[in-house]
Amino acid sequence: MTEKNTKSGKILIVDDNEDLLKAAKIFLKRHFALVDLEKNPEAIPSLINNENYDVILLDMNFTKDVSSGKEGYYWLEQILEMDPSAVVVLITAYGDVQMAVKAIKAGATDFVLKPWENEKLLATLYSAMRLRESKLEIEDLRSKQKEINLQINNKYDNIIGQSPAIRKTFETIDRVAVTDANVLILGENGTGKEMVARAIHNNSPRRDKVFVNVDLGSVSETLFESELFGHKKGAFTDAKEDRAGRFEIANGGTLFLDEIGNLSMPLQAKLLAVLQNRKVSRVGSNKEINIDIRLLCATNMPLYDMVKENKFRQDLLYRINTIEIELPSLRNRLEDIPLLANHFLDHYNKKYSKSVSKISEGALSRMQKHHWPGNVRELQHSLERAVIMSNSQVLQPEDFNFTNQGQPSNNDAENVMLDQFKLEEVEKILIRKVLKKYNGNITQAASELGLTRSSLYRRLEKYGL
Numbered sequence: 327m328t329e330k331n332t333k334s335g336k337i338l339i340v341d342d343n344e345d346l347l348k349a350a351k352i353f354l355k356r357h358f359a360l361v362d363l364e365k366n367p368e369a370i371p372s373l374i375n376n377e378n379y380d381v382i383l384l385d386m387n388f389t390k391d392v393s394s395g396k397e398g399y400y401w402l403e404q405i406l407e408m409d410p411s412a413v414v415v416l417i418t419a420y421g422d423v424q425m426a427v428k429a430i431k432a433g434a435t436d437f438v439l440k441p442w443e444n445e446k447l448l449a450t451l452y453s454a455m456r457l458r459e460s461k462l463e464i465e466d467l468r469s470k471q472k473e474i475n476l477q478i479n480n481k482y483d484n485i486i487g488q489s490p491a492i493r494k495t496f497e498t499i500d501r502v503a504v505t506d507a508n509v510l511i512l513g514e515n516g517t518g519k520e521m522v523a524r525a526i527h528n529n530s531p532r533r534d535k536v537f538v539n540v541d542l543g544s545v546s547e548t549l550f551e552s553e554l555f556g557h558k559k560g561a562f563t564d565a566k567e568d569r570a571g572r573f574e575i576a577n578g579g580t581l582f583l584d585e586i587g588n589l590s591m592p593l594q595a596k597l598l599a600v601l602q603n604r605k606v607s608r609v610g611s612n613k614e615i616n617i618d619i620r621l622l623c624a625t626n627m628p629l630y631d632m633v634k635e636n637k638f639r640q641d642l643l644y645r646i647n648t649i650e651i652e653l654p655s656l657r658n659r660l661e662d663i664p665l666l667a668n669h670f671l672d673h674y675n676k677k678y679s680k681s682v683s684k685i686s687e688g689a690l691s692r693m694q695k696h697h698w699p700g701n702v703r704e705l706q707h708s709l710e711r712a713v714i715m716s717n718s719q720v721l722q723p724e725d726f727n728f729t730n731q732g733q734p735s736n737n738d739a740e741n742v743m744l745d746q747f748k749l750e751e752v753e754k755i756l757i758r759k760v761l762k763k764y765n766g767n768i769t770q771a772a773s774e775l776g777l778t779r780s781s782l783y784r785r786l787e788k789y790g791l
């Protein structure tokens with residue numbers, strides 16, 4: 327093995343044999359930046375406190391004529407307790423191999439047999455150092471993840487609202503977060519489903535673990551398995567290297583499957599199988615990996631209607647909906663609009679270094695008449711645009727670009743919508759017409775439309791009719 331040009335690595339050797347210590351130091355200091363020697367294991371804690379060792383070479387027995395290895399185990403435990411990322415290589419005598427194997431199970435990295443060949447010792451120490459580097463990297467990533475989680479956690483405080491409807495949501499979050507139950511979050515686009523999913527994670531016992539978000543709406547049919555379950559190198563043309571899927575990455579943490587209503591029937595079956603077995607195998611591999619995840623799902627689609635129409639599997643629905651949270655649309659909590667609007671005003675004032683001081687009463691009341699098909703996201707964007715564009719201190723109705731989207735009030739508007747062939751718009755127009763025909767009688771309107779009362783109600787709510 328070639329000697330490194332710039333020496334790195336800090337090694338501590340703890341052994342009661344002075345000759346061995348001296349010989350090791352002479353050889354190892356040619357290869358490592360620091361080689362500390364210690365005869366007395368009692369000194370280990372203060373040494374570890376004062377120096378950041380990459381590898382600790384530790385003897386198994388320190389008392390004369392004792393060969394039980396108990397002391398080695400004891401000190402191994404102490405070291406790992408002080409630094410869970412410590413890399414400890416045990417020094418064992420020939421014949422102690424069984425003992426060393428046991429020690430590896432207890433957390434040691436490797437062992438070297440006495441008397442050792444220098445080159446072999448060096449190879450063991452180099453690979454131990456690489457392990458130390460990875461361990462430190464993982465530790466660093468973990469602490470960053472914690473920090474990110476903490477920052478996102480503040481988002482929980484940022485779920486703005488005081489209306490009874492949103493308070494009910496807060497209560498449900500509080501109640502379900504501490505459990506490990508699967509949660510299905512329903513609600514129109516932009517109502518805050520992802521925010522709620524993060525809030526559940528950040529208030530759960532898994533808060534220090536990962537939160538993995540998968541937008542199923544954007545995962546293509548062909549890449550679904552590879553994305554979610556991972557793949558082995560060579561499993562298909564583009565599989566250039568082994569890759570973990572989202573399930574594996576989320577292990578120990580929370581997996582948030584957004585837009586679950588967009589999944590085709592064959593993919594629903596694949597997802598269900600994994601959720602049932604709690605095991606995944608990477609594409610191209612037979613090895614099964616146990617999965618421990620907390621599952622959160624969200625959709626803006628009417629899953630119950632889709633089950634009736636055979637577009638969504640009932641068994642999958644029952645697996646994901648242990649607890650259900652239905653987020654109110656913005657038009658159903660108009661009283662929250664001033665609060666939300668002022669929150670976004672502050673946010674964008676800061677972001678764009680502007681000093682718009684308030685939103686006029688006129689603008690707020692205009693906002694409360696708007697239909698908000700894009701819900702809070704639309705409100706947020708309206709405020710962003712208004713803050714950027716406004717020259718005045720007070721935002722006026724003209725600063726907002728309100729369209730009457732979703733509220734055609736005359737035949738011309740209806741025809742325009744019909745000409746655009748937008749199914750949702752057509753549905754809205756149809757429902758409005760039938761309701762008018764039956765003077766708002768839901769039973770008669772539902773029967774004419776071929777819907778159950780509850781699915782008509784759901785649509786009325788969805789479209790804010």
Ligand SMILES: Nc1ncnc2c1ncn2[C@@H]1O[C@H](COP(=O)(O)OP(=O)(O)OP(=O)(O)O)[C@@H](O)[C@H]1O
Nearest residue numbers: 484485486514515516517518519520521626702703
């Ligand atoms: N109650 C709320 N308070 C503050 N901001 C909110 C609230 N609800 C939503 N938002 C903001 O609105 C935007 C959309 O939120 P989010 O992505 O959570 O909605 P969603 O329901 O998951 O949307 P989609 O269905 O389109 O995926 C985000 O920028 C979020 O910060």
